[in-house]
Amino acid sequence: MAAPMKKFVPGLSFIKQSVILQNLRKFAVSLPARYCSSQNENPTEQQHEYEESTEEFKYVEKLLNNKMIPTPPQHAEYPTPSGWYPQTEEASKLPYFVHRNKFHNMPVYLLKKGPLERTKILKVDGDIQLFCEDLKDYLSMKYPSKIHYTHINEINNKVLVRGDYVGEVVEFLKEKGF
Structure with a gap:
């Protein structure tokens, strides 16, 4: 009995992997020997020289995506016309802290699954x-007649x-300075 083939591509079935291997073997056989091995290189071939230029790279950098979201600019008054405001210093004095997401927004979301609605912080x-x-x-205090069920996930830091x-939680976070 042959040993099972090790998966080289996760998520592909055994049959697909064997077909890929067969195609690779056919392709390798059809290649001329000069492409398959570095030992057959002709030592008399000239190596082409090239020059690295960093002057033109400034034009390429404009096309690339930014790796970091820039810090938001300072405004004369808060909240801004869009309703955004920065975190306050009072928030860092509390025993807990709610970080903003990478776009400097509150990490409060509404999850809907069928008739169930849950607010995720x-x-x-x-x-x-x-x-x-x-x-x-x-x-x-806002809804005294209701019982509020919560679930804490300490490993993923979410509630x-x-x-x-969502609106009430955002108000709560604003009052706390987050």
């Missing part, structure tokens, strides 16, 4: 239990709240 660092308690207190409370 990401990037919660520090005392996530205290954050959840403070959030529950805030929501119970789920049952229901559509």
Whole structure:
């Protein structure tokens, strides 16, 4: 009994991998020997010299994507016309911290799965239990007749709240200075 073939491409079946291998072998046989081995190189062939130029690279850099999102500019007054405002210094004094996403927005999202709606808060660092308690207190002040169910995922630093409370959670985070 032959040993099973090791997968060289994850996600491909054994049959697809064997067909790919057969095609590669056919292609390798059809190549002339001068392309297959570096030992057959003619030592008398001239090596072509080339010159590296960095002067023209400034034109190429304009076409490439930026690796980092730039820091937002300072404005005369907040919130800006779009409703954005920066984090305050008071937020860093709390035992928990909610980081902004890479576009400097709040990491609060609404998840819908059938009739279920859940509010998802990401990037919660520090005392996530205290954050959840403070959030529950805030929501119970706004909606005293409702019970607010939450789920804490400490490994992924996220909190789920049952229901559509995106606006209320954003208000809570604004009050805390995040």
